[in-house]
Amino acid sequence: MRALVLYGSARGDKGVTGRMGRALIAGLEQGGASVDAVVVKDLEIAPCVACLSCMHRHPGRCAQRDGMDELYPLLQAADLLVMAAPVYTDSMSAQLKAVMDRCVCAMQPFLYADQAGRIRHPMAWAMPSQTVLVSTCSFPEYETFAPLIATVRAQAVGFGGQCVAELCVPGSLALQMAPTELEPHLELIVRAGHELAQEGRVRQTTLAAIQRPPLSVDRFRELAGRYEDWCRKRQAKAEKNTEIC
Ligand SMILES: Cc1cc2nc3c(=O)[nH]c(=O)nc-3n(C[C@H](O)[C@H](O)[C@H](O)COP(=O)(O)O)c2cc1C
Numbered sequence: 001m002r003a004l005v006l007y008g009s010a011r012g013d014k015g016v017t018g019r020m021g022r023a024l025i026a027g028l029e030q031g032g033a034s035v036d037a038v039v040v041k042d043l044e045i046a047p048c049v050a051c052l053s054c055m056h057r058h059p060g061r062c063a064q065r066d067g068m069d070e071l072y073p074l075l076q077a078a079d080l081l082v083m084a085a086p087v088y089t090d091s092m093s094a095q096l097k098a099v100m101d102r103c104v105c106a107m108q109p110f111l112y113a114d115q116a117g118r119i120r121h122p123m124a125w126a127m128p129s130q131t132v133l134v135s136t137c138s139f140p141e142y143e144t145f146a147p148l149i150a151t152v153r154a155q156a157v158g159f160g161g162q163c164v165a166e167l168c169v170p171g172s173l174a175l176q177m178a179p180t181e182l183e184p185h186l187e188l189i190v191r192a193g194h195e196l197a198q199e200g201r202v203r204q205t206t207l208a209a210i211q212r213p214p215l216s217v218d219r220f221r222e223l224a225g226r227y228e229d230w231c232r233k234r235q236a237k238a239e240k241n242t243e244i245c
Contacts, residue, residue, distance in 0.1 A: 001028070001031075001032070001033040001034075001079050001080055001196070001197050001200070002033065002034050002035075002036075002077055002078050002079050002080070003025075003028050003033050003034070003035045003036070003078060003079070003080040003081075003082055003197075004035075004036050004037075004038070004074050004075060004077075004078035004080070004081055004082065004128065005021050005024070005025060005035060005036070005037040005038070005082040005084060006038055006040050006071075006081070006082065006083055006084060006085075006096060006099060007021055007037065007038065007039045007040060007041075007084045008040050008083060008084055008085040008086070008092060008093050008095055008096030008099075009041075009084070009085075009086050009093060009095075010041055010088075010093055010095060011041075012039040012041050012042065013037075013039055013084075015086065015136075015172070015176075016086070016136040016169075016172040016175060016176065016182070017084040017085065017086045017134060017135065017136055018084070019179075019182060019186060020084065020134045020135075020136065020167065020169065020182075020185075020186065020189055021037070021082065021084040021134055023186040023187075023189040023190045023193070024082060024132070024134055024167065024189050024190070024192065024193040024196075025037060025193065026190050026193065027189065027190040027191060027192060027193020027194040027195075027196070027197070028080075028193040028194070028196060028197045029193075029197075030190070030193070030194050030197075031193060031194040031195070031196065031197025031198045032197050032198070033080070033193075033196070033197035036074050036077075036078070038070070038071065038074065040093075040095045040096055040099055041095050042067075043066070043067025043068070043070060043071065044066060044067050045066055045067045045068050045071075045095065045098045045099055045102060046064055046066050046098065047094075047098045047101060047102075048098070048101035048102050048104060049063075049064065051063055052109075054104065054105030054107075054124075055104075055105075055107070055108070055109040056109065059108060059124045060105060060106065060124035060125050061105060062102055062105040064102070068099070068102050071099065075103065075106075075127060075128065076125055076126070078128040079128055079129060079130060080128055080129075080130045080131075080132065080196065081127070081128035081130070081131045081132070081156075081161075082131075082132045082134060083096060083131065083132070083133050083134065083152060084134045084135075085133060085134070085135050085148065085152070086135060086136050086137065086172070087135060087136070087137035087138075087144055087145065087148050090144075090147045090148070091147060091148055091151060092148060092151065092152075100155055103127060103159065105124070106123055106124055106125050106126075106127050106159065107121035107122070107123060107124060107159075108121055108122050108123065108124045109121065110122055114157075118157070120157075120158060120160075121158075122160075123159070123160050126160065127159040127160060127161060128161060129160070129161040129162070130156075130161055130162065130163075130164045130200070131152060131155070131156040131161060131162070131163045131164065132163070132164060132165045132166075132167065132196065132202075133148070133149065133152045133163060133165070133166045133167065133168065134167045134168075134189070135148060135166070135167070135168045135169075136168070136169050136170065136171075136172040136175075137168075137170050137171075137172060138171075138172055138173035139170060139171070139173070140170050140171040140174070140213060140215060140217050140220040141170060141213075142168065142170055142211060142213055144170055145166070145168040145170070148168075149163075149166050149168070152166070164196075164200075164201055164202070165192065165196070165201070165202040165207060166207075167189055167192055167202075167207075167210050168210075168211070169182065169185050169210065169213070169214060170213050171213055171214065171215045171220050173220075173223075173224055173227060174215055174219070174220045174222075174223035174224050174227070175214065175215070175223075176227075177223040177224075177226050177227050178223050181214055181215060181219075181223075182214060184214065185210060185214050188206060188209050188210045189210065191206050192206050192207070192210065
């Protein structure tokens with residue numbers, strides 16, 4: 001198996017999705033997969049301009065020349081796409097959305113009915129057949145992921161594949177105040193990577209354990225309270241500096 005990990009946070013791989021992505025890579029590699037990893041923000045990828053040159057003039061080829069030129073060959077070579085995509089306003093980051101929109105050049109303009117009877121475009125070139133979502137969000141409730149999960153599942157189907165696992169851990173606002181509290185989940189994500197590489201799927205027991213939020217709402221509130229105290233101090237300091245200026 002060959003996997004491509006896209007770190008989609010505006011903070012690159014420095015945040016919580018970075019830690020989760022590295023855990024998955026460790027498991028994938030232990031299971032024998034080869035992995036490419038890319039920090040999307042570093043590639044400075046422009047949004048799709050909807051010129052549709054890729055559909056009407058040069059099938060399979062985007063008209064824009066930028067960081068996507070580095071990604072297209074990696075996407076074409078990978079069996080598994082890992083989207084390390086934190087929740088940004090109930091969706092994915094603009095950086096990652098730009099990548100997915102720019103993959104429209106993988107589609108032909110023609111139409112067909114897929115196995116489920118949905119009308120879709122056939123592919124000019126194959127995107128990875130499997131997608132895995134790795135995500136976190138500030139808030140402590142797992143439901144926060146619902147819109148992003150729906151989007152990633154629909155994108156995977158639209159590109160002719162399927163989303164095989166969602167590894168989503170809520171509560172990053174508090175987890176960043178107490179980074180060790182994420183460690184048991186990171187171990188589970190390593191296991192998930194190993195299972196993916198070896199069996200092409202994540203076992204139900206592993207998925208269920210990852211989906212259990214690491215922090216109770218009470219523990220989240222306690223840690224978030226420390227964060228709020230830090231914010232108050234920071235704002236007071238900034239206000240004081242403004243007065244001096
Ligand atoms: C622009 C922006 C929008 C965000 N929107 C949400 C949101 O809708 N819900 C949520 O729970 N967290 C939201 N967050 C918080 C991020 O999901 C959280 O900070 C996460 O840890 C970022 O991933 P990273 O640590 O890998 O950078 C948002 C953060 C940013 C910067």
